[in-house]
Amino acid sequence: MKTVLGIGGTDDSIRALEHTLDRVAETGDELTVAVIENPDSTPAGDEVEERVEGIIEEYGVDADVVRLSGDPGSALVEFAESNGYDEIVLGGGETSAMGKIQVGRVAEFVLLNSHTSVKLVR
Amino acid sequence: MNGEGITDVSGFPETPFEFDDGEGRAIEVREYDGEREALLSMYEEFDPGDRAQGIPPVRGDALERWLDGILEGVNTVAWDGNDAVGHATLVGDEGMDAHELAIFVAQSHQHAGVGSRLIRGVLSLAYDRGVRDVWLSVERWNRAAVRLYNGVGFEKTRREGFEIEMGTRLTV
Known part of the structure; x- marks a missing residue:
């Protein structure tokens, strides 16, 4: 399986990365982590990329890291489709104090527009 | 969007x-x-199709944990005899002044004006407790809920993915 994980730096996207690295450690799937420009995430791209590299190293698995510029949803869908990925993985949304799940706009765009299967990590 | x-x-x-x-x-x-x-009984019977954005959690530990968390806030309950048939709750966000509102009505008592009374009751009680800013999120296809919230003064503040966020400020 060839997987691309989109990450903008929000807490749910970091959880999705950790979950996916656990899976990759078990399955040996091919993983690319795409750092996207998430308008809802405060940390800037360089900072996110650094953090991602650190986490990957911690897990000791092989994964490529790329930077995607422009609109995050469409950049991710285009990247996945033009590079033959089987699956796009994203964070499954933030949870409010009330416990309500709120799915972000990147996830919504990808769900509605991607011809590649999409996985949201909870 | 609007304020x-x-x-x-x-x-x-x-x-x-x-x-x-x-x-x-x-x-x-x-x-x-x-x-x-x-309240647990009401939520255990809750129609899964009426869940919104993952709450109430399905029965079990998750439901009890969720309930314990929200019961710390401002809560009103609608009773039909000894049965809880509706529940409105306001939960404070850590580090924020605003409180988040949610309201649940048992299937047996929907479309009977219980929700609109419950929401007015909880907002009035919340004001007495010093709550001023209230927000909520609602799935954007849930027009009945959006109408209910509009009816007590909430305005859309943000459209985020599948949800609409609405907010209001309580005054007298």
């Missing part, structure tokens, strides 16, 4: 209060006072 709305709570009923619902049943709205088991 939050304004809700004048002075015309809202003060808890406890009673009314006859659309089906002629006598309903009482009271502040939550430790009737945890009755």
Whole structure:
């Protein structure tokens, strides 16, 4: 399986990365982590990329890291489709104090527009 | 998008209060006072199709944990005799002044005016407790809920993915 994980730096996207690295450690799937420009995430791209590299190293698995510029949803869908990925993985949304799940706009765009299967990590 | 709305709570009923619902049943709205088991029963029977954004969690530990968390906030319960048939709750966000609102009505008592009474009761009680800014999120296809919230002064503040966020400021 060839997987691309989109990450903008929000807490749910970091959880999705950790979950996916656990899976990759078990399955040996091919993983690319795409750092996207998430308008809802405060940390800037360089900072996110650094953090991602650190986490990957911690897990000791092989994964490529790329930077995607422009609109995050469409950049991710285009990247996945033009590079033959089987699956796009994203964070499954933030949870409010009330416990309500709120799915972000990147996830919504990808769900509605991607011809590649999409996985949201909870 | 637009700013939050304004809700004048002075015309809202003060808890406890009673009314006859659309089906002629006598309903009482009271502040939550430790009737945890009755609320658990209501949520255990809750139609999974009426869940919104993952709450209430399906039965079990997750439901109990969720309930314990929200019961720390401002809570009102609608009663039909000894049965809890509706619950409105306001939960404070850590590090934020705003409180998040959610409201649940048992399937047996929907479309009977229980929700609109419950929401007015909880907002009035919240004002007395010093709550001023209230927000909520609602799935954007849930027009009945958006109408209910509009009716008590909430305005859309943000459209985020599948949800709409709405907010209001309580005044008298």
